[in-house]
Amino acid sequence: MNDATPHHALEATATLAAFDTAATGLSQDEAARRLQRDGPNRLPAAPKRSPVLRFLRHFNNVLIYVLIAAAIVTAVLGHFVDTAVILVVVIANAVIGFVQEGRAEQAMAAIRDMLAPHTSVLRDGERRTIDSAEVVVGDVVLLEAGEKVPADLRLIEAKGLLVQEAILTGESVPVDKDTAPAPTDAPLGDRTAMAFSGTLVAAGTGRGVVIATGAATEIGRISGMLSTVETLTTPLVQQMDRFSRWLTVLILLIAAILLAFGYFLEHFAFADMFMIVVGISVAAIPEGLPAVLTITLAVGVQAMARRNAIVRRLPAIETLGAVSVICTDKTGTLTRNEMMVASVVTAGDRFEVEGAGYAPEGAIRRGETGIDAGAHEALGEIARAAALCNDAVLRDDGGSWTIQGDPMEGALLALSRKIGGISPRGEWRRADEIPFDARHRYMATLDRDGNGAARVSVKGAPERILAMCAGQRGPDDSIEKLDEHAWNEAAEAIAAKGQRVLAIATRSMADGHATLQHADLEGKLVLVGLVGLIDPPRPEAIAAVAQCRQAGIRVKMITGDHAGTAAAIGRQIGLENPDSVLTGTDLDMMDDAALGNAVAETDIFARTSPEHKLRLVTALQSRGLTVAMTGDGVNDAPALKRADAGIAMGLKGSEAAKEAAGLVLADDNFASIVAAVREGRTVYDNIKKVISWTLPTNAGEALTIIVALLFSMSLPVTAIQILWINLVTSITLGIALAFEPTEENTMRRPPRPRGQALLSAALTWHIVLVALLFLAGVLGIYAYAVDQGYSEALARTMAVNTIVVLEIFHLFFIRNLYGTSLTWAAVRGTKMVWATVLLVTAAQFAFTYLPVMQTAFGTVAVPVQDGMLIVGIGIVFFAVIEVEKQLRLALLAGRA
Structure with missing residues (x-):
């Protein structure tokens, strides 16, 4: 060998x-020796991450590193309250992320049974x-x-x-x-x-x-491929990592320059100067941002859970919102993974059969016209033969029809019920049979009724059955000469629709005939008709594909099925280019460059292997596209892992597919993917709102301290007061934005580019504008307090409250980035917005008026009239940024 x-x-x-x-x-004995040599027949278990490592991973962020360093230095300098507040922020972020990931891990822990x-x-x-x-x-x-x-x-x-x-x-x-x-x-x-x-x-x-056995099997080989597939980080993770690094470098550079300026030129004490720099750093660093981003993603995860989906990795939900291509498997994803008879051809007619899955319900039509199936003798004979030459069992499980046995035979039973009513078998009882065998390519049964009459029913491959027939059933129930050419053309027409073709034939036998031989069939059968079976597309998948196209998302089918079947399903579900199909053999003949060009225009790939699916996903990513991959089979697992967003089917999906995916659909419904895309886009919009709210407010806080330092002014707020502001507002007001509802035009926008920067020109300008307005408002109220002869503590308390009021008004502004904020719906907001505003307001009253808080943060009570003045500053601030937004939107509309 x-x-x-x-x-x-x-x-x-x-x-x-x-x-x-x-x-x-x-x-x-030999089996025992080989078991000892090769090991048990098991797939390698996926390594489990240590809970400790999972928890510590949430500290792996450059912004968190800076805060931890600040906490250490403040502790060394004896500023323990500052240290405690910093650590509360850092630990809260880690705990939120750890708990949410743990829930997802537990939800997936119970599914491991491949053998x-x-x-x-x-x-x-x-x-x-x-x-x-x-x-x-x-x-x-x-x-x-x-x-x-088993192997x-x-x-x-x-x-x-x-x-x-x-x-x-x-x-x-x-x-x-x-x-x-x-x-x-x-x-x-x-x-x-x-x-x-x-x-x-x-x-x-x-x-x-x-x-x-085990890892050496085809399943094991695919499992091994998974360990070599590189998992790409999500666009959001990449952008936030890059943004965090540069922001941190900028903040530390400014802090170092200011530390040198204050110590060497202004001759401040090092400890005092360091605390000032800590205040600036804390004001500028959006330390609450990681926590709020995690919460925003967690809110999206919970929304998806309500849609029968399990998100295994938090950023996966956001990535779905960025996808520009969905590569989907066919069987069980776009289709029901259930066979159904879709076409019936008799000597005189062609019929279309409607219905869903194995449910014996659905109209039978000739063209556009519905018919009474019971009035057609040939259809009745097909119904009886399909039911008799059949070993499957059709069951109604509370309205959900299931089968035991071969799916095609289940589909034939459903057809026989649609044509013949409740019991098309009647009183016929099986006397003998010839089981299906790949060598003779048909199955035959001999059945007798209560009167002893005997008949043979046969189903099988059309070319084989045609060779065994002596005639055909005519429209008037007569037996005609077999028109083999016409039947072959009919079979080809059915196959061209992507349907699997079976021929059905019968013959009568003598009443006393008790056994069935091959010789009883050869050249003695009467052909009754042809049936075309297909794994039908899910109706909701058709609507989902249409929504994807409206959202600018290209859907590509990658399947192991035959090209004709794949093309037929592609046309039915509405793929953009269903007539161009490439097979695995075609892909093998292409180098990576040729594949990159082909994958852009082709939407259907048939007869593919796991390697082909992986190459296709990689080729699409090489063109700068964000790729989602759906699937349920072991053959989909490597591509699911490589894709930016891997989506596995939960009901019929394999363990390998679920382990490799970032999202598991509990209902195996392709329409849920569209819901996930919508939710993902909502999550990204809300993250953008969080960033657009956080960075300008932090910049305003930092700029206030920097200007005061550069002009040798008293600091309007202390470092610990800045920490209080960021702790109270960032993890409350910021969280409110995580619950913002989906905007109306969410699924009518094209996908955002993969490399789109978080810090756009418009956001940069907004940061500058808001920071300057914050500077004017805070220094203005501080100067007013000093001019009124108030104490430094009261002046600082008023400055802190001014910052918080400005942040609240900025929250209502940022909820409507692309429209007016002066509507009743905008003012009404959401329950979460008002809950957080009331919570922050209550916290600020405690911060200002409770003795224990006054002692901890150096605050004093603010007179009522001055409180009203602070609110007035917030209203003026809101008016200025709203007018600027309307002018900017009008200018952009004029250019368009």
């Missing part, structure tokens, strides 16, 4: 010889049931319907064996298995002599020799 020849291309006897085994299996729990094997020539972890290379495994395949097998026997391989190949219907070798370069889905670990036996029986 050539070692390079894969086992699917070898004869079964060669595989048995290669593993030194026989059709009767291994001995128990079957028990397996039947031959040991010492006898059948034994063992734990699947004890299966070894060389074992002969016995397969039966309903069982999971990768080279089949040595197959009797009507059908295996559901959707988790590996994406193909929606079970695959016929046989023992004949396949070509060496056959794709995974065409290796009919193989059964792969984790797939499900849908029908029939078989035997196979184990060629790979």
Whole structure:
């Protein structure tokens, strides 16, 4: 044997010889030796992160480093109140992020069952049931319907064996298995002599020799690919990291210059000067920003949870809002992963069948006209034959129709109910059968009714059934000469719609006939009709794709299914370019440059492998696009991990897909992805609002201290008072913006560019304007207090309250960046806005009037008339920035 020849291309006897085994299996002693050598048949468990490391990771932020350093220095200098306030801010941020991530980890902890729990094997020539972890290379495994395949097998026997391989190949219907070798370069889905670990036996029986276990299986190989796939950071994380670094460098540079200025030129004491610099740094550094960003993301996570989604990593929800391409699997994602008869062709008519999944409900139409199916003899005969030549069971589970058995047979049962009513089988009882076998490609049953009349029902591949027919059922129930050419054209027309075609034929038998042989069928059947089956698209997926296109998001289908089927589904769900399809073979012939060009225009990729999916996602990212990848199979896992936003299906998704994804949809509903995109865009908008509120207010606080220092003025606020402002307002008023509702035009805007900067020109100007207005307001009230002969403590108390009032008015302004803030809806705000405003107001009254707070922060009571003056300053501030905004928007509208 050539070692390079894969086992699917070898004869079964060669595989048995290669593993030194026989059709009767291994001995128990040899199996034990191989288990000791190779280890148990398990997939490697995903490493768990230590809770301690998860908690400490939330301190890994350059802004937090600066605050921790400030806390240490203030403690050394004996300013313990300052130290305590700084540490409260830092620890609050870490705890919020840790708790939220922990909830997501717990939600995903229970799903790990890729291998079957028990397996039947031959040991010492006898059948034994063992734990699947004890299966070894060389074992002969016995397969039966309903069982999971425990390892990768080279089949040595197959009797009507059908295996559901959707988790590996994406193909929606079970695959016929046989023992004949396949070509060496056959794709995974065409290796009919193989059964792969984790797939499900849908029908029939078989035997196979184990060629790979655990990590060496196809599932294990894909799991190994995951460890080599680079996980990209999200756009928000990248931007915030870059922004935080440069902001910190700027703040520290300014602080160092001011420290040198005050110590060497103004001759302040070092300790006093250091506390001033700490005050400036604390004022400028948005230390509450990480906490508020985490809370904003957590609010988005909770909103998605209400839509049956689990967000496993916080930034994933925001990333969804930035996606410009969604790469989606077909089976189970865009489609229902359920077969349904969509077309019926008889000698005289062509019919379209409506419905959803296995529910036996749906109209039957000829063109645009609905018909009474019971009035058509040929349809009635198709209904009876489809029900009799069938081993599936259709069940109504409280309004949800499910099947036991082969999905295609379940679809035929649903069709027979749609045509023939509640019990199309009537009193017919099976007397004998010829099970489906890949060699003869049909199934036949012999049934008798209560009067002893016998009839044969046959279903199978059209070309095979046509060869066995002597005639066809005519429109008037007569038997006509078989028009083989017309039937072949009809079969091709159905297949062109992406439907799988079955032919149905019957014949009458003598009343006493008790057995059924192949000879009873050859050249003696009457063809009744053809049926076309398809895994139908989800109705909500069609609407979701349309919404994606409206939002400027390109949807691309990447599936392991056949090109014709994929193209048909693409047309039905409304993909932008459904007529251009590339297969895995086409992709293999392209280098990365050619693939990069092709992926931009092509929306359907069929017969793809895990490597192809990974290449496609990478190619799209190389073009600067933010890519979301959806899927449910093991074959989707590497691409899910690589994508900017990986979305796994929760109900029918594999464990590998869920582990690799950042988001899991509990309802497997593609429409939930659109809801996630909307929520993601809302989260980003709210984050932008938080930043647009935080940076100008912090800049105003810092500028006030810097100007006072440079002009040798008394500081209008102390360092600990600045810490109080930032603690009380940033983690209250900032949080209010996290709960802002979705704006009306959210899903009518194009996706934001991947590299769009957080600090735009408009935001920079707004920071400058607000900082100058803060400077004027705070220094103005401080100068007024001094002019009135107030004490320094009262002047500083009034300055602090002025800053807080300005921040409250700025909050109401920033809620409406692109429209007027002078509307009733804007003033009314949200419950969270008013709750935080009332909370901050109460805190400021305590800060100003409670003796214990006055002692801690050096404040004194503010006279009522001066309090009214402070509110008046806030109103003037709001009016100025609102007028400026309207002028700026009018100017932009004029340019447009």
